[in-house]
Amino acid sequence: MSVRVRFAPSPTGALHIGGIRTALYNYLFARHHGGTFILRIEDTDQTRYVPGAEAYIINALKWVGLLPDEGQEFGGNFGPYRQSDRKALYQQYAHELVQRGHAYYAFDTPEALDARRASEENFTCNFRTRESLDNSLVSGIATAEARIQSGAPFVVRLKVMPGREIIVDDLIRGRVVFQSSELDDKVLLKADGMPTYHLANIVDDHLMEITHVIRGEEWLPSTAHHVLLYEGFGWSDTMPRFSHLPLILKPVGNGKLSKRDGAQFGMPVFPLAWKGETAQDSFDGFDNTGFLPEAVVNFLALLGWHPGGDQEIFNMEELIAAFSLDHISKGGARFDYEKAKWFNQKYIQSADNAHLAELIAPYIAEKGYDVCKEYVEGAVALMKERVTFLPDFVEQGYYLFEGVRQYDDETLQKKWSAQAAENFTALIPVVEAQEPFEAQPLEEAVKAFMQERGIKPGDLLPLLRIALAGTMKGPAVFDMAALLGREEMVQRLRALMQHAG
RNA sequence: GCCCCGUUCGUCUAGGGGUCAGGACGCAUCCCUUUCACGGAUGAAACACGGGUUCGAUUCCCGUACGGGGUACCA
Numbered sequence: 001m002s003v004r005v006r007f008a009p010s011p012t013g014a015l016h017i018g019g020i021r022t023a024l025y026n027y028l029f030a031r032h033h034g035g036t037f038i039l040r041i042e043d044t045d046q047t048r049y050v051p052g053a054e055a056y057i058i059n060a061l062k063w064v065g066l067l068p069d070e071g072q073e074f075g076g077n078f079g080p081y082r083q084s085d086r087k088a089l090y091q092q093y094a095h096e097l098v099q100r101g102h103a104y105y106a107f108d109t110p111e112a113l114d115a116r117r118a119s120e121e122n123f124t125c126n127f128r129t130r131e132s133l134d135n136s137l138v139s140g141i142a143t144a145e146a147r148i149q150s151g152a153p154f155v156v157r158l159k160v161m162p163g164r165e166i167i168v169d170d171l172i173r174g175r176v177v178f179q180s181s182e183l184d185d186k187v188l189l190k191a192d193g194m195p196t197y198h199l200a201n202i203v204d205d206h207l208m209e210i211t212h213v214i215r216g217e218e219w220l221p222s223t224a225h226h227v228l229l230y231e232g233f234g235w236s237d238t239m240p241r242f243s244h245l246p247l248i249l250k251p252v253g254n255g256k257l258s259k260r261d262g263a264q265f266g267m268p269v270f271p272l273a274w275k276g277e278t279a280q281d282s283f284d285g286f287d288n289t290g291f292l293p294e295a296v297v298n299f300l301a302l303l304g305w306h307p308g309g310d311q312e313i314f315n316m317e318e319l320i321a322a323f324s325l326d327h328i329s330k331g332g333a334r335f336d337y338e339k340a341k342w343f344n345q346k347y348i349q350s351a352d353n354a355h356l357a358e359l360i361a362p363y364i365a366e367k368g369y370d371v372c373k374e375y376v377e378g379a380v381a382l383m384k385e386r387v388t389f390l391p392d393f394v395e396q397g398y399y400l401f402e403g404v405r406q407y408d409d410e411t412l413q414k415k416w417s418a419q420a421a422e423n424f425t426a427l428i429p430v431v432e433a434q435e436p437f438e439a440q441p442l443e444e445a446v447k448a449f450m451q452e453r454g455i456k457p458g459d460l461l462p463l464l465r466i467a468l469a470g471t472m473k474g475p476a477v478f479d480m481a482a483l484l485g486r487e488e489m490v491q492r493l494r495a496l497m498q499h500a501g
Numbered sequence: 502g503c504c505c506c507g508u509u510c511g512u513c514u515a516g517g518g519g520u521c522a523g524g525a526c527g528c529a530u531c532c533c534u535u536u537c538a539c540g541g542a543u544g545a546a547a548c549a550c551g552g553g554u555u556c557g558a559u560u561c562c563c564g565u566a567c568g569g570g571g572u573a574c575c576a
Contacts, residue, residue, distance in 0.1 A: 010576045045575055110574060117573095122502065124572075155574055173506070182504055182572095190574040197576050221505050221571040246507080247569070254568070299513095302525090306514055310524045329507095329514075332569060336512050339526045349539075386538040396537095411536095458535050465536060473537035 003035025005212050007061075007068070008201070010042045011053035014274035014283060015060055016259055017335070018216065018248040021300045025245065026214050027066045028301070028323035035211070039071030040204060041082040044194045054082075060271040064293045065316060078208040083200050090195035093203050093233070094156040094188050098136070102232030103188060105144040106135040106157045124184040127162045156189035158198070158225060158232070166224040171212075171243040171325045178224035186225050198222060202229040205240055213240045214325070217332075220244045243325050246304050249334045257335050259283065267337045271296065290389030291340070292359070295347040299340045304333045313346060345388050353377040356384060356393075363394045369401040378483045382475035397474070400483060404470035404492065407499055411472055415463050416500040423455055424463070424497050431490055439482040446478070467496035 007023040009015055030037035039061065041054055058073050070076030080086055097103040106125075112134075117123045130137055135157070136144030148154055162181040170176055188199040195203070205213065223242055230239040248257045251265050262269035262283050271293075273285040286296050298314055306329075307322040314322065348356065357376040364376060371379075383397040394401065430449050434442050450460055461477060468480045468489065481489050 008576095012576075042576065048575065106574095108574095113574090122572090153574095157574095170506095176505070178505075184572075187574050192574080194574090196574070201576095216570090217506065218570055218576090224505090244506080249569080251512095256569075302513065304513090308515060310515080312513095312525055331507050333514090334512060336526070339513060342526055345539095383538095385540095456535090461535060469536090471537085475537085476534095477536080 001211060003030055003033040003211050004038065004209050005030050005035065005214060006038040006040050006071075006205070006208065006210055007066075008040040008042050008204075008215075009057050010045070010048070011050060011057060012045070012048045013050045013053055013276075014259070014270045014272070014285075015053075015057050016257065016269050017271065017286075017296075017300065018257055020060065020064060020066075020271050020296075021248065021303060022214065022216060022245060023061060023066050024064070024297060024300055025305070025323075025328075028320055029212065029214060029325065030069075031320040032323045036069045037066070038076070038078075038208060038210075039068035039074060039081065040208070041072045042197065042200065043082060043084045044190075044197065044200050046084075046192065046194065056272065056274065063271055063287060064297055083195070083204065086200075086204070087194060089207075090199055090203055091189060091193060094195065094199060097158075097188070097229075097232050098141075098156060100232060100234075102159055102228075103156050104130075104136045104159050104185075105141075105148065105154045106133065106185075106187075107144075107147065107152060107154050108134050109153075125157060126184045127160060127181070130157075130159075130185060153191040155187045155191055156199075157185040157187055158228065160185055160225075160228060166227050168220075168223045168227060168242055170220070170223075171241055172328050173220075173244060173330060176220065176223075180224075180228075183224055183228075186222075188229075198225055198229065202226055202233070202235075206230075206233070206235050206238065209238075210240045212243065214243045214245065217244045217247050243328070246329055247332045248303060249332045251335045251337055256332070261335075265337070267340075269335070290391045291344050292347045292351065292390075295344040296340070298347070299343045303335070304329050313343075341388050348384055348387060348390075351384070353380045353384070356380045356390075360390055360393045363391055364401070367394055367398075367401065369394075371401060375483070382479055382483060386474070399469045399471075399474075400480070404468075404495065407470045407496070408466055408472055411462060412466060412500050415459070415466075420459065420463055421497055421501050423453070423460055424467075424493055426453070427460075428490055428493055431486065431493070434486070437482065437486045439476070439478040442481055443478040463496070464493075467492045 005026045007026045009019055027037050043049060054072070061067065068074045070078065072081040094103065098105060113125070123129065125133065160180055160183045164180045166178045166180055168176045168178070186198050187196050189195055227239070230236050249255065250257050250261050251267065257269060259269065268284045268286045268289045270283050270285045271287065273288040274283045276282045294315065297316065297319070301314065301319050302312070305327055307327050354377055357373060357380050360376065360380065364371065379397060379400040380393060382400065383393050387393055387396060398405070427446070427449060430445060434445050450457060462472065465472060465474070465477050468477065468484065474480065484492070
């Protein structure tokens with residue numbers, strides 16, 4: 001039987017990096033086994049629906065390169081893949097479960113239940129309390145159905161029988177045992193006619209022939225209920241295998257990573273930037289921070305999983321080949337932004353110049369620089385080993401695209417002199433005459449010039465650097481000169497003489 | 502409170518009854534380079550604690566502590 005897994009996010013806003021990692025592991029697992037990766041939208045909570053969230057999820061998956069084989073927006077034979085479009089289906093199954101004796105109709109209002117919770121310590125709907133509540137178990141099924149006929153609001157609850165053990169054989173955690181007496185009678189169908197996660201998830205996973213459920217650890221406690229649901233429907237023999245992933249923890253402090261942590265710690269926690277109603281509700285993403293999606297994938301893949309060995313850099317193919325559930329850690333993994341930055345740096349370093357030039361084209365355009373593709377590739381080649389993020393190319397390396405904005409006057413004070421001015425004056429004709437105007441020959445010419453006049457490299461080279469870049473940081477002097485070109489170089493030499501002299 | 506899960510350098514992790522407990526990020530020093538980075542080298546840095554089991558536990562078992570998750574007509 002071929003592997004079928006699903007990523008099933010809820011469109012309640014931007015999807016954070018933990019969700020992307022869950023999607024990634026599902027994707028890797030599917031690809032590794034030649035199976036199918038499915039996207040299902042779990043929008044059963046109408047009160048939390050956020051417009052644009054579904055599109056965001058799809059765009060985020062595309063950005064990181066996790067394309068579903070099947071699912072909302074991607075088609076397939078098991079649709080619809082949006083749960084709100086499957087509403088009638090869940091109602092049918094909910095009633096069926098009542099008929100099978102594993103669920104019941106309940107009429108207690110949320111307010112009534114809240115009141116009980118307030119007055120009774122640890123109140124919950126379960127086998128102990130359901131006799132004292134308003135439901136079909138107490139009134140009899142006929143009475144309950146009559147009330148429903150006459151329009152009374154109701155929910156369907158799972159009827160959990162006490163006194164037995166429920167075993168979840170988790171692929172990551174091993175055997176986890178729950179006592180049914182500890183479990184509550186979960187709502188399966190809400191008064192608005194929508195299913196809860198628990199019902200929808202079981203019905204859909206069954207109908208969509210899901211073989212493996214790979215999801216966050218926060219679902220482990222309710223998995224016992226899910227097992228009961230499979231039993232109740234008579235689907236135990238095709239129940240998927242469960243795997244519960246460790247959580248991603250905050251960069252500092254306690255608790256799991258949350259949406260607000262990005263703003264809190266000054267780092268992205270979302271794949272894509274999100275524009276909410278207000279500034280407070282808008283977040284930066286890895287995309288507009290200047291991350292390469294491949295770096296994000298590599299970073300996330302290793303946050304909670306490692307195949308063993310010393311390899312750190314994995315492309316998608318290698319991840320797929322190496323991936324397996326039994327190398328997933330059990331403990332939570334802290335979000336380490338420094339490591340994420342390192343991955344990005346490595347990926348920028350090894351990306352080819354043409355590709356990088358394409359990636360920074362938007363930044364070039366934004367600054368209004370009028371440069372050709374070849375020039376950008378040349379600039380990228382000089383800067384790629386000294387940047388961490390894409391925008392660094394035009395921020396740190398701005399002097400490759402426009403004149404020097406600011407000179408390092410501290411160094412200038414130490415190095416500039418009447419002699420230096422004389423040297424510059426004499427150098428200009430040399431530069432003007434240099435042919436071909438390329439890094440290597442130019443360097444030789446300038447070195448010959450220095451030797452001839454008895455100038456020490458330390459008295460000229462740093463000044464040349466400052467003339468071209470304004471700063472003591474940056475690419476090799478003659479590489480910059482070659483890129484900028486003869487005219488520009490001469491102009492910058494003159495500009496520095498004016499500034500310093 | 503109750504239920505469930507977890508715990509190897511600061512962080513991500515490898516490992517697994519006998520290892521100098523390995524790698525990576527970060528940090529420090531040095532080399533390369535008359536810049537900055539890249540690269541290279543070196544270094545500091547960990548098995549939460551207490552009991553077992555065993556000739557021998559970081560590794561297996563049980564407790565404790567700590568951390569996390571769940572406990573909604575949210576997912």
